[in-house]
Amino acid sequence: MVRYPNVLVGYDATVESDRALRWAVEEARLRRLGLLVCHCWRWPYPISHVDYDIEAIVRRMGEHLLDKGMSRAKELAPSVEARGRLMDGPAYAALLHESPEAEVIVVGSHEQGELPVGSTALRLPARARRPVVVVRQAASLHERVVVGVDGSPGGDAALAFAFEVAALRGWSLRAVHGCWEPGAVAESELPLFADAEELARSSSARLERAVALWCDKFPQVEARTSLVVKGPRTALLQASEEADLVVVGDRGTGNVDPLLLGATSSALLQHAPCSVAIVHTERY
CATH class of the missing domain: 3.40.50.620 (HUPs)
Structure with a gap:
């Protein structure tokens, strides 16, 4: 790093x-x-x-x-x-x-x-x-970092930064994956959205793998995962209501102009009640 x-x-x-x-x-x-x-x-x-x-x-x-x-x-x-x-x-x-x-x-x-x-x-x-x-907030209310996880390089960079912040500030961490985003997955994965149980199983395994690496690197951070069968924007906006900082990558798995932020990042900057960190892919 x-x-x-x-x-x-x-x-x-x-x-x-x-x-x-x-x-x-x-x-x-x-x-x-x-x-x-x-x-x-x-x-x-x-x-x-x-x-x-x-x-x-x-x-x-x-x-x-x-x-x-x-x-x-x-x-x-x-x-x-x-x-x-x-x-x-x-x-x-x-x-x-x-x-x-x-x-x-x-x-x-x-x-x-x-x-x-x-x-x-x-x-x-x-x-x-x-x-x-x-x-946004003048003071810490929850002492918690929420981070969006979606398997993208931007999501991995967000995880790295979120764990770092949590470790430095002594806060807990909640990793959230809003898995209902059929427009941002490969065509081969679309059948998962016809089987809610299989979608949850597959998405949960991906979430746990992504977070496990950073739990090993930052064992002092109290971390938990949350799989939400909703769109990532909805999932993260709800989670941000009980956080002091929400961390996301600059763009997720969808196709976005490299000069623009992704839809989820933009929505959080506009509507999250807590502070927001945007982390770029090449940073970590």
Whole structure:
């Protein structure tokens, strides 16, 4: 597993970004990594309108917000080595630019169901090649990680990250497989959906095999499996109601444009009540 030198977090002094900063500081502390706090300022007028005095004021406002984030990070964890970076332009593009050196990227989010199409919380996970944690909750309520398992490379990467998070934070883990997805299986497997018992048996065996490997690597994690004869989106959204973090791959077994997230990942970012981590296949 390749290691990277920092945890990257976007900060803009909103309540949502303060939640993200809290998560990122703790992630950096637990992983014994540095923290990179990034604030992005934007020219609020058409590009054709140039006023260097106003630009200087906007930039100084950005510097002030970044200083506030740095002070907050040091307040939360004095032992974490934190650096700040002021950038201009869209936040998702700036964070993407800094992402190659990040072990984990952390951003804040509005409550579920409120994310606009151009939101950083939607655009960044679709393009970054590092795990992106979209933070919603202010504090841990359940001390549990839920991870989606579907036998895809993305699902395997999600399992690796989920076990790592659970081990670092001392949380329990629940691996969920929503097996009713006939549109995403090979043609040879379609007959299984005519026999519910055989589908459950086959899917359960696949789930147990996938999780067993990580249980051996992380014996300290209290892990259990849940096979749900429903679509993966429904299964994971239900499970996320009793979790602090739900982890999924960027795309599952279906055919998806490589520049887009899968349907399940997108649905969780929009509707999960807890924080969501999107993990890309090549990460693990």
